Amino acid sequence: xxxxxxxxxxxxxxxxxxxxxxxxxxxxxxxxxxxxxxxxxxxxxxxxxxxxxxxxxxxxxxxxxxxxxxxxxxxxxxxxxxxxxxxxxxxxxxxxxxxxxxxxxxxxxxxxxxxxxxxxxxxxxxxxxxxxxxxxxxxxxxxxxxxxxxxxxxxxxxxxxxxxxxxxxxxxxxxxxxxxxxxxxxxxxxxxxxxxxxxxxxxxxxxxxxxxxxxxxxxxxxxxxxxxxxxxxxxxxxxxxxxxxxxxxxxxxxxxxxxxxxxxxxxxxxxxxxxxxxxxxxxxxxxxxxxxxxxxxxxxxxxxxxxxxxxxxxxxxxxxxxxxxxxxxxxxxxxxxxxxxxxxxxxxxxxxxxxxxxxxxxxxxxxxxxxxxxxxxxxxxxxxxxxxxxxxxxxxxxxxxxxxxxxxxxxxxxxxxxxxxxxxxxxxxxxxxxxxxxxxxxxxxxxxxxxxxxxxxxxxxxxxxxxxxxxxxxxxxxxxxxxxxxxxxxxxxxx
Numbered sequence: 391x392x393x394x395x396x397x398x399x400x401x402x403x404x405x406x407x408x409x410x411x412x413x414x415x416x417x418x419x420x421x422x423x424x425x426x427x428x429x430x431x432x433x434x435x436x437x438x439x440x441x442x443x444x445x446x447x448x449x450x451x452x453x454x455x456x457x458x459x460x461x462x463x464x465x466x467x468x469x470x471x472x473x474x475x476x477x478x479x480x481x482x483x484x485x486x487x488x489x490x491x492x493x494x495x496x497x498x499x500x501x502x503x504x505x506x507x508x509x510x511x512x513x514x515x516x517x518x519x520x521x522x523x524x525x526x527x528x529x530x531x532x533x534x535x536x537x538x539x540x541x542x543x544x545x546x547x548x549x550x551x552x553x554x555x556x557x558x559x560x561x562x563x564x565x566x567x568x569x570x571x572x573x574x575x576x577x578x579x580x581x582x583x584x585x586x587x588x589x590x591x592x593x594x595x596x597x598x599x600x601x602x603x604x605x606x607x608x609x610x611x612x613x614x615x616x617x618x619x620x621x622x623x624x625x626x627x628x629x630x631x632x633x634x635x636x637x638x639x640x641x642x643x644x645x646x647x648x649x650x651x652x653x654x655x656x657x658x659x660x661x662x663x664x665x666x667x668x669x670x671x672x673x674x675x676x677x678x679x680x681x682x683x684x685x686x687x688x689x690x691x692x693x694x695x696x697x698x699x700x701x702x703x704x705x706x707x708x709x710x711x712x713x714x715x716x717x718x719x720x721x722x723x724x725x726x727x728x729x730x731x732x733x734x735x736x737x738x739x740x741x742x743x744x745x746x747x748x749x750x751x752x753x754x755x756x757x758x759x760x761x762x763x764x765x766x767x768x769x770x771x772x773x774x775x776x777x778x779x780x781x782x783x784x785x786x787x788x789x790x791x792x793x794x795x796x797x798x799x800x801x802x803x804x805x806x807x808x809x810x811x812x813x814x815x816x817x818x819x820x821x822x823x824x825x826x827x828x829x830x831x832x833x834x835x836x837x838x839x840x841x842x843x844x845x846x847x848x849x850x851x852x853x854x855x856x857x858x859x860x861x862x863x864x865x866x867x868x869x870x871x872x873x874x875x876x877x878x879x880x881x882x883x884x885x
Contacts, residue, residue, distance in 0.1 A: 523717070531670060680704075796811065
């Protein structure tokens, strides 16, 4: 029986093969087709059409005596025949690609296979799938289509379903994430409760791009370029300021359209991140997938009270999907209250007691005031007084603390940073000592995390304090991982 087009998410329950939307090969190979068409038109323009126009305008003479009319007729005929050949060949290629692009799912795996000459097949175990992102590039979005970026545990273990109607894609996402026992039930699943948590206004986001360190760098470069152009007293020297100004506008436009319309929702304890003005991307991130969270504040934002929140996630798009947003940016710009709410969503253990007040203490107070502000002396370590020779500007705020099962690492003055790593997510920890640190009797302490934008390393600790803090964090990490394993076994036993 030939495979049918997937029109309902419930059809996947039978384990049969289905085809995706018929426009899938056009959307995936359209860029290549447009490039080839453009190259052909450019060659035709240069060799035939442009010459016909010049002869008709009297700029050139018709040496062959064929006449302008014949040149134009030949040009139009060539264009018409070339267009027919391109359309027919492309239609056949796209049809074959669509026929062999299939997807199926059973209780154990999701499998996608495609390719006419070079065939490929990718599988993802359903119990290893971390999350599924819904991506809507501009052209598919206009056509009402979307693709699913299925992120599974492991290196380059992700699977992409592109493209499906948006309503079908969202239903397929729910179907894949359901347990096999749940999918045996023919009834529709209960709708998920979605709570709107945060929304970044376009005006504030654009203002954050303008009031930034990058803008200061661009302004400095533009000032230097203008001074050089004025002193050179040559028209060509103004090319530098024009290029810098154009680059800055392109930078603002890229960030604005790619990250604008930023929305945070919570769905039954998970965090859903939506972003993009033209091409949209939606991804639901369970807190268990978040290995580290970083709160940062560049110095231009200090007066405005704005913060940025990033994360290291357990998995990211594979090598075949480099253009897919990683969603490690959790909040591009936020007020203090919005930042604290985001931290509570991503690190639930910090909701207890005075943990959030301690987070603000670490961000705003020098380490000499941490104990007076409520942090316990036995649960923190601070940079050594001699660290001012290694990190002169940030020595007074550098340190680390443990609170509510989370290791906090504070560092940075130019850009204030606080990294939060749950003890259960710590993969390993280390103490290192470079030549400069060794000369000053200092060491650095670091937590190993998955790849991402969050830095988990502090400098300038005394060698003795770094060694003691390493032992303390190691013991707490082993205890936290043991408690997590016990809870998981208990849940399996009750199940």
